[in-house]
């Protein structure tokens with residue numbers, strides 16, 4: 001079954017809150033662990049146990065595992081496997097993007113079920129040109145996986161690149177161009193396409209984005225970066241029904257108490273369900 005269909009069903013069953021599993025060094029210490037591989041493992045797998053049975057999607061941020069080298073990546077492999085075993089879809093936040101031939105290797109690493117890092121979906125960066133992502137698109141189609149393409153990111157530096165307008169008649173912003181590509185890729189999908197966009201929960205009012213592209217929208221920046229449910233309503237309007245709001249530190253700061261993390265996930269899912277009407 002396509003990623004879009006699986007995501008649609010998972011959100012209907014569990015709600016639209018995506019929990020980021022980002023083992024920051026400071027959080028490991030707050031939880032009483034050392035900033036080493038043993039601490040990483042206890043933190044990450046403890047989080048999986050607390051949240052993965054209760055949310056539709058978890059989003060491990062690869063960087064926090066890669067900083068420990070191969071042993072950290074081995075922990076990431078377990079996070080992926082154990083989250084999926086608990087019924088959550090795994091969106092691996094890697095933000096990769098390169099020339100096409102290298103993109104193919106990344107796609108094989110993260111989307112081919114034969115790989116130990118295979119996930120349900122990954123984040124990708126289109127800033128080498130959307131066409132450079134074609135190997136990710138083809139590989140995602142082949143393996144029923146999904147992509148989330150950076151379009152309007154949650155950080156304040158993003159607009160310098162993403163609001164740049166292309167030359168010529170009908171010039172479009174870079175963000176708008178990415179959303180146009182996603183509209184094309186998702187055109188015939190029912191009920192939801194597998195090719196999503198990343199659009200921050202922190203955006204100012206004046207971006208003028210056409211968010212009707214029939215695909216999922218990952219909205220990071222919810223929680224710790226200041227994005228609220230009211231911001232989601234303001235930014236996404238009718239497209240809020242396709243939004244997967246994502247928070248990492250907002251949930252992880254409640255640990256290591258699993259009950260507190262679980263309660264936050266359930267509460268946030270209830271709040272976000274109302275937004276979808």
Ligand SMILES: O=c1ccn([C@@H]2O[C@H](COP(=O)(O)O)[C@@H](O)[C@H]2O)c(=O)[nH]1
Pocket residue numbers: 020022061093152153154155198199200220221222223224225246247248249250
């Ligand atoms: O535009 C983007 C894209 C991705 N991220 C990632 O999401 C989390 C946010 O963590 P918080 O602790 O909830 O701030 C992190 O992994 C980022 O790399 C983003 O913030 N903005």
